[in-house]
Amino acid sequence: MATAEIVKEIPVEKARWMYETMVKIRYYEECMVQAYAEGKTPIFNIGAGTVPGEMHLAAGQEPAAVGMMAHLTENDTVTAPHRPHHHAIAKGVNLKRMTAEIFGRQSGLGKGKGGHMHLFDPKVKFACSGIIASGLPPAAGAALAAKMQGKNWVAVAFVGEGGANAGAFHETLNLAALWKLPLIVVVEDNHYGISVPKEASTAVPFNDIRGVAYGMPGFRVKDNDPLEMYRVSAKAVARARQGEGPSLIEIETYRYLGHFQGDPEVYRPKDEEAQLRKKDPIPRMRNWLLEQGLASEEEIAGMEARAHQEVDEAYAYARESAYPQPEEALADLFEPA
Amino acid sequence: MATTAKSRMLTGSKAMVEAIDQEMERDPRVFVMGEDVGKYGGIFGSTTGLFEKYGPTRILDTPISETAFIGAAIGAAMEGMRPIVELMFVDFFGVCMDQIYNQMAKIHYMSGGHVKVPLVLMTAVGGGYNDAAQHSQTLYATFAHLPGMKVVAPTFPDDLKGMMIAAIREDNPVILMFHKGLQGLGWMDQLDASIGEVPQEPYTVPLGRSRIVREGNDVTIVGIQMMTVHAMKAAEQLKEAGIDAEVIDLRSLVPLDRETILRSVAKTHRLLVVDEDYQSYGMSAEIAATVAEAGLYDLEAPIRRLAIPDVPIPYSDPLENFVLPNAEKIAEAAKALVNM
Numbered sequence: 078m079a080t081a082e083i084v085k086e087i088p089v090e091k092a093r094w095m096y097e098t099m100v101k102i103r104y105y106e107e108c109m110v111q112a113y114a115e116g117k118t119p120i121f122n123i124g125a126g127t128v129p130g131e132m133h134l135a136a137g138q139e140p141a142a143v144g145m146m147a148h149l150t151e152n153d154t155v156t157a158p159h160r161p162h163h164h165a166i167a168k169g170v171n172l173k174r175m176t177a178e179i180f181g182r183q184s185g186l187g188k189g190k191g192g193h194m195h196l197f198d199p200k201v202k203f204a205c206s207g208i209i210a211s212g213l214p215p216a217a218g219a220a221l222a223a224k225m226q227g228k229n230w231v232a233v234a235f236v237g238e239g240g241a242n243a244g245a246f247h248e249t250l251n252l253a254a255l256w257k258l259p260l261i262v263v264v265e266d267n268h269y270g271i272s273v274p275k276e277a278s279t280a281v282p283f284n285d286i287r288g289v290a291y292g293m294p295g296f297r298v299k300d301n302d303p304l305e306m307y308r309v310s311a312k313a314v315a316r317a318r319q320g321e322g323p324s325l326i327e328i329e330t331y332r333y334l335g336h337f338q339g340d341p342e343v344y345r346p347k348d349e350e351a352q353l354r355k356k357d358p359i360p361r362m363r364n365w366l367l368e369q370g371l372a373s374e375e376e377i378a379g380m381e382a383r384a385h386q387e388v389d390e391a392y393a394y395a396r397e398s399a400y401p402q403p404e405e406a407l408a409d410l411f412e413p414a
Numbered sequence: 415m416a417t418t419a420k421s422r423m424l425t426g427s428k429a430m431v432e433a434i435d436q437e438m439e440r441d442p443r444v445f446v447m448g449e450d451v452g453k454y455g456g457i458f459g460s461t462t463g464l465f466e467k468y469g470p471t472r473i474l475d476t477p478i479s480e481t482a483f484i485g486a487a488i489g490a491a492m493e494g495m496r497p498i499v500e501l502m503f504v505d506f507f508g509v510c511m512d513q514i515y516n517q518m519a520k521i522h523y524m525s526g527g528h529v530k531v532p533l534v535l536m537t538a539v540g541g542g543y544n545d546a547a548q549h550s551q552t553l554y555a556t557f558a559h560l561p562g563m564k565v566v567a568p569t570f571p572d573d574l575k576g577m578m579i580a581a582i583r584e585d586n587p588v589i590l591m592f593h594k595g596l597q598g599l600g601w602m603d604q605l606d607a608s609i610g611e612v613p614q615e616p617y618t619v620p621l622g623r624s625r626i627v628r629e630g631n632d633v634t635i636v637g638i639q640m641m642t643v644h645a646m647k648a649a650e651q652l653k654e655a656g657i658d659a660e661v662i663d664l665r666s667l668v669p670l671d672r673e674t675i676l677r678s679v680a681k682t683h684r685l686l687v688v689d690e691d692y693q694s695y696g697m698s699a700e701i702a703a704t705v706a707e708a709g710l711y712d713l714e715a716p717i718r719r720l721a722i723p724d725v726p727i728p729y730s731d732p733l734e735n736f737v738l739p740n741a742e743k744i745a746e747a748a749k750a751l752v753n754m
Contacts, residue, residue, distance in 0.1 A: 154493070188526030197525035204492070204529070208516050214485020215517060221486055222493035225445070225471070232489070245512070248482035255477065409527035410561055412585040 087307055089371050091147045093380060095303055096362050096372075098146075099139040101384035102163045103359060105172075106136040106334075108392055109162070109179070113338050121339050127396075128179055130192055132338040133160040137301070137331035140358050141265045142167035144298070144306025144328075145233055148314040154202040154219035154232040156212030159194045161205035164235055170198040172387060173394040182398035189401045190409065210236050210243035213262060217249050220258035220317075231259040231317040238327070239270025241284045250291040250325065259317035261310070262325050267332035272344035288325040298328040301358050304365070331356070424612040425598025427459035429571035430536075433578035434461065434498060436616045438468060441496060444582060447474035447483055448500030457502055458538045458597055480510035484535065488518050488587075491533040496582060501537040504553050504591060518587045519562030533588075534581045539567070540593040540640055540690060542738055543602060547726035550734075554638065554689070555696035557589050558667035565668040566621050567591040569639045571598075571610040573665055576619030584621065593639040607643040622669035626678070630660035633684040633748050636675060636701055638664040641688040641739060648744035655745075657752050667697060675701060676709045683714040684751050688739050693721035715754040718747050 087095075109132065116126025123130065135142075138160070146167035149155070157164035165175055171186065178185025179193045186196055194207035202219070206212045216234035223230035240246055241264050253260040264284045268275050281287065288295030294316070296309040306328055313324035331353040335342050366372040372380070424432065438444045445468075446461055452475035455462035465473040476483040480501060487499035501507065507514065514535065521529050541550030558565045564586055568577045574592060581588040598608035627642060628649050637645040642663040649659040660678050664671070679685050685705055687698040698719040705717060720739040728734055 154489070156489075186526065186528070187524050190526050191524040195520075195524040197521070197529050199492075199525075199529050202493075204521070204525075206517065208512055211485070211512055211517060214482045214513055215489030215492065217482060218486035218489020218491070218497075219493050220489075222490040222495045225490075225495065226493075244509075245481045245485065248477075248479035249485070251477060252479055252482040252486065256474075409523050409525075411564075412522060412527065412530050412532075414585075 087304065091307070092366060092371050095143040095147055095307065096359075096366055096377070097380040097384050098143045098167050099303065099359050099362065100381050101388060102139045102142065102166050103136055104385050105162060105166060105388045106134045108388055109134055110334070110338065112392065123339065129181070132193060133336065134334045134338065135160050135163040137333040137353065137357070138265055138267060139163050140301050140303035140306045141235065141263060141328045141330050144303050145261070145263055145310040147307055148310050149231070149233065151201050152228070152230045154216060154230070156216040156232070156234045157203070157205035158209065158212060158236055158240060159205070159207045160237070161194065161196055165196055165198070165203055165205070168203045169201045170196065170203050171200070172391040174198075176391040176395040177398045180395040180398065181400065182395060183401040183405070184394070184398040188405065188409065210240040210245040212236070213245050213249035217253050217258055217260050220253065220260040221256065223259055229259070229318045231261060231314055233261045233263060235263045235265060237270060238264055238266035238268070238275050238284060239273070239278060241287070242278060250287070250293065250323070253323040254291040254293045257320065257322035259320070260323040261313045261317055262323065264325070264327040265330050266327055267330050269332060269336065269345070271336040283327055285325055285327040293323050293325055295325045295327070298326065300356065301328065301330045303358050303362055420614045421611045422614065423609055424571050426571045426574050426592065426608050427462065427597035427599065429575040429612045430460055430578050430592060431462050431464065432612070433575040433582070433616075435464060435467070437579055437582045438464070438472065440616070443494065443496040444498065445472040445474065445495065446498045446500070447476050447487060449476055449478060449502050451475060451500055456500065458592070458594055459599060460500060460536060460592065480506060481513055484510045485513040485517060487533050487535070488513060488521070488531055491531045492521070492529055496532055498534045498536060498582065501535060503549050504537040504539045505548050505551050507553065507556070514563075515560050519560055522586065523562055530585050531587050532585045534578070534590055535587065536590045536592065538594050539591045540595055541727050541734065542595055542640065544729055544731065544734060546729040550727040552591065552639070552691045554591070554667055554691045555700070558697065562587070563668065564588045564621055564666070565591070566666045567593070567639050568619075568665055569593070569596060569642045569663050570607060571612050573619050573625070575612050576617050577621060577665065579616055580618040580621050583618065588621065591639075595640055596643070605643065622666045622671060624665055624671040624674045625663045626660065626674065627663045628659065628661040630658040630682065632658045632682055632752050633686060634660045634662065634675070634678040634682045635686045635688060635744065635748060636662045636664060637688040638667070638697070639690065641690050644739060644741045645688055645744050647741035648748065651741065651745040652748055655749060657748065659748055670700070672704045672708070675704065679705055679709045680712045683712055685713065686718045686720065686744070686748050686751055688744055689719070689721040690738065691721060692724050693719060694724050696721060715751050718751050720744060720747055
């Protein structure tokens with residue numbers, strides 16, 4: 078990965094990768110809507126069905142993940158919040174084992190102990206956590222470790238705009254700036270912290286301006302634009318790799334679905350989702366690829382088919398996988414001596 | 415521990431510093447961070463001299479941001495470093511417990527054992543010096559209750575060194591509590607127990623094994639840290655009254671060495687548990703339950719407990735002395751138990 082130059086133009090393979098990955102994420106989440114509903118109709122019971130528990134889906138938020146992850150390698154660390162599928166997929170987390178984990182199976186990333194908010198794939202240095210903003214401090218620690226080990230690796234922490242009001246967010250920005258850590262914090266502004274809109278929770282209109290308080294640059298990406306996210310992320314990642322310290326990015330993104338599946342969504346206008354979907358970044362990116370001559374219709378169809386196939390295979394793997402033995406609940410508390 | 419080793423008399427804090435120093439020399443992945451651990455050398459002397467030797471890249475003074483820097487230690491540990499992070503007073507846990515418990519303690523389990531978090535969180539505990547409700551607690555049980563982290567509380571200088579080295583080499587998160595009154599600090603009461611013979615070369619004391627510090631036949635007294643010290647003093651008073659007490663220094667809360675307690679009770683048939691922590695739902699109850707479950711028929715008298723009577727720790731001398739167990743209270747309770 079280039080460390081010096083701020084990339085002005087998106088290489089064709091990166092653009093294609095971003096599109097294909099966004100399609101993969103969207104299709105993954107759509108499949109999860111279906112899988113999650115199995116066994117929960119006609120009466121919704123959160124603990125019932127093929128995939129029990131809470132389910133926070135990221136359909137609409139793909140640009141934040143792909144625009145950043147296009148610049149990262151397996152050596153770079155990513156921590157994600159409770160809505161982590163788009164980050165995990167873009168980071169290259171093993172999709173079969175991730176899906177098996179969400180299905181509570183023994184072959185899952187955490188052998189069925191973690192579930193959808195607690196996915197860990199150390200091979201690609203991905204972790205997530207269900208506690209708001211709690212992934213920021215460990216990401217700063219990963220950045221510190223990279224610095225101590227003399228590597229040019231970076232760490233990226235994703236957080237929602239609601240999480241930007243948590244103490245962990247502010248403590249971490251200060252620490253990362255103080256120690257010039259190679260950390261990038263990406264605030265995904267999907268406008269709602271569960272039900273509370275940003276203007277009712279946040280004293281400033283945009284979180285990128287909070288970078289000033291910690292002496293770090295803040296970047297803003299409007300309109301859920303994957304290409305702009307790519308450009309801004311290039312700058313932040315280059316800064317981090319060159320030892321210039323942390324950056325803060327806020328991207329205005331769209332949450333098509335509820336906070337969780339089963340959310341009555343009484344707090345937002347009925348047609349909001351439909352309005353947001355009119356600006357959907359996936360067809361926008363598709364048209365852009367065609368207009369720029371970066372991919373033909375035939376090539377795009379091939380990318381879409383490949384993305385769908387990978388997702389279908391992951392779900393099939395999860396469904397075919399066995400549940401853990403009940404007494405395995407007692408294993409893995411401690412690393413054996 | 416090799417008995418032929420060269421030993422010196424060291425205070426608790428010097429023994430701990432020596433442990434950290436020797437491990438930092440051995441392993442470049444080991445580093446320390448916390449508030450005032452640099453030039454100051456740690457408020458309780460846990461890093462004295464290390465900044466001068468290793469400099470600011472391995473001894474990191476932090477801002478007052480426990481969530482950020484304890485969380486950073488977790489992240490660094492996940493990347494293969496071996497951080498030692500200091501929470502200045504255990505009482506400050508409230509501002510950073512999410513990182514300690516929801517992250518540090520759960521990641522190994524939630525990842526199905528695929529992610530290791532090898533870090534030592536060292537923290538100062540204990541009262542008895544009028545520091546009042548927010549700076550005097552031990553909170554042993556608060557941490558020991560939560561699965562996923564080892565919780566150790568060495569009492570004497572030789573164990574402080576050996577258990578610190580074992581904690582640093584451990585692949586799991588370890589909370590290592592040191593007792594402010596047992597570090598041999600010049601600005602506290604000078605206690606004989608805070609100075610002891612400590613071998614010079616590195617050695618480990620296994621985490622999770624208690625130590626019988628006085629053998630006896632009439633009553634078992636279980637304590638940890640300052641309560642062990644008080645129990646030993648009480649045992650001398652009991653000896654004059656013709657009572658032969660066995661004193662167990664737990665050293666570790668997680669794992670808990672239940673076998674040694676059960677073996678001792680099978681011999682003495684009486685149990686007194688002394689705890690410098692709140693009484694209800696605590697360590698004393700855990701040990702009482704252990705004996706009730708697995709050693710009930712060895713008992714010739716009901717189990718007795720001495721602990722802080724479920725109030726915050728008060729400031730004023732007579733009030734603090736009233737709530738903290740001491741040698742006299744222990745001796746009195748043991749006598750009552752034996753004469754029952």
